[in-house]
Amino acid sequence: MDADFWIAADWGTTYLRAWMMSGATVVAELKSDRGMGKLRPADFEPALLELIEPWLAGRENVEVLVCGMVGARQGWIETPYMATPTAPGSPGAAVNAPVRDGRIEVRILPGLCQANPPDVMRGEETQIAGLVLEQPGYSGIVCLPGTHSKWVHLNTGIVQGFQTFMTGEVFELMSKGSVLRHSITDTGWDTEAFIFEFRATLANPASLWANFFSIRAQALLADTAPGVARARLSGMLVGAEFAAAGVAAADAPITIIGDEPLAIIYRDAFKLIGIEPSVVEAKKATLLGLCAARSTMKGDRT
Amino acid sequence: MDADFWIAADWGTTYLRAWMMSGATVVAELKSDRGMGKLRPADFEPALLELIEPWLAGRENVEVLVCGMVGARQGWIETPYMATPTAPGSPGAAVNAPVRDGRIEVRILPGLCQANPPDVMRGEETQIAGLVLEQPGYSGIVCLPGTHSKWVHLNTGIVQGFQTFMTGEVFELMSKGSVLRHSITDTGWDTEAFIFEFRATLANPASLWANFFSIRAQALLADTAPGVARARLSGMLVGAEFAAAGVAAADAPITIIGDEPLAIIYRDAFKLIGIEPSVVEAKKATLLGLCAARSTMKGDRT
DSSP: OOTTEEEEEEEOSSOEEEEEEETTEEEEEEEESOOGGGOOGGGHHHHHHHHHGGGOTTOOSEEEEEESGGGSTTSSSOOOEEESSBOSOOGGGOEEOOOOOTTEEEEEOOEEEETTTTEEESSHHHHHHHHHHHSTTOOEEEEEOSTTEEEEEEETTEEEEEEEEOHHHHHHHHHHHSGGGGTOOSSOOOHHHHHHHHHHHHHOGGGHHHHHHHHHHHHHHSOOOTTHHHHHHHHHHHHHHHHHHTGGGOOSOEEEEEOTTHHHHHHHHHHHTTOOOEEEEHHHHHHHHHHHHHHHHHHHHO | OOTTEEEEEEEOSSOEEEEEEETTEEEEEEEESOOGGGOOGGGHHHHHHHHHGGGOTTOOSEEEEEESGGGSTTSSSOOOEEESSBOSOOGGGOEEOOOOOTTEEEEEOOEEEETTTTEEESSHHHHHHHHHHHSTTOOEEEEEOSTTEEEEEEETTEEEEEEEEOHHHHHHHHHHHSGGGGTOOSSOOOHHHHHHHHHHHHHOGGGHHHHHHHHHHHHHHSOOOTTHHHHHHHHHHHHHHHHHHTGGGOOSOEEEEEOTTHHHHHHHHHHHTTOOOEEEEHHHHHHHHHHHHHHHHHHHHO
């Protein structure tokens, strides 16, 4: 058996992703839709075992290192928030989750918080730690687009502060739950419509609130091609996010941590304002961050 | 029997309200939650009869005059939109709804549309017609707060243009469907929190997108009194609406058509920026508008 066998996991609100690891190498990968948002505290251990059972045959005390919303108050067990300014990834504050099965030992990493303005994150700090592992002393902005987009300011590898934008969640709510749902298709995209609304909202964020309903009215009064309404709403919301993040005034390097298609939509939006960001795949950043945390913990213990 | 017997109705997305009328006098009033949003075309006549049946005994050809979303494409029968600039309330374009029951004759009033920027309304035009009936030649802004708030510009009784804001709908979606639901109580209100966020967003609308998530983070990191989160979100959204409406720069008279508590929240928000609006009760405006439309139709016919 592999002496350096362990399990890395990213347990968010919607999904649980697990990787069978040999040192820093991924041996296998599994995914479940039993995100923390659907689970009560007693459900977490069974949900994890259900996914990783095939990897545990004949083993005991397998190290499982987890990041994400699983450490929230409504999660498996609450882990602390490390206050900014701080280095991302502080495995010393990891919390042991209560388990009955002797085959696993589960540790959950802490999140990050900022006192003023109040903000919190769980999971993204591990991705940022992965970026800093690859680019020691990173200074600049890290943009992590998603349900709750995070914009994180780092100076020489230290997180100075961050902002959360509910862009993805508001997009889902408005496109599926509001009157706009009658006009917004599930698929389809119109790049020109996105660019137009992104630029307009970035230039005049106050206009945002007046423009939402025009998506519905335009569809009622004129024939619009499929995908136009969807791209218009997205352009408005991403434009509002960029305006609020004050990115146009920033001259720091920008790195996007994310996956397609969102990472590409954001990268192209940055290009529209003359910024060429780097893009790091989310899974890669998460795994690097979990490996870094594990190394530190092993170092701590020796 | 009363020779001037008729039925007035306001049939919106959520509710159907009907009034038994004798000329311009309300004799009785009924309300049903069978809004047009829940009905297919064939359901409208039964839903109406279910409500007003008690008023129809021994009558035939009772005039029923209806305004609201019932005239939308997904409604009973589609009525046209009158294009701005136009006088509010154009009963000549009313459409007869198909009915089987000989006791009723149903006419649905048209809506209003604006080509650029694209916008539409159904129901509010009748309330505005009611206001103009009471204040002939009204010039100024009419603000109708609600699920979809409308801000309407009138000059000598003519609607010049209008803007729709999805403030009420986004408030409902975010407070009940987003991560903020964990922090927002169903009731409770903190006036100071509302005022703070209203002023902050009005002064700097770009900040809106950065502030939503702070409602959740503040609740996680600090104890906040019940009602604070609810009032904060409302203050942000109403502030964004006022900023987008450009109201601070307006020096026209402002009339709010609405009901408590929303009409009072908006009135107090206007007062914060030094504006003292008039407030007209929504039901009163609707009934006046329906009476005005009926008078015009009777005049048209003779």
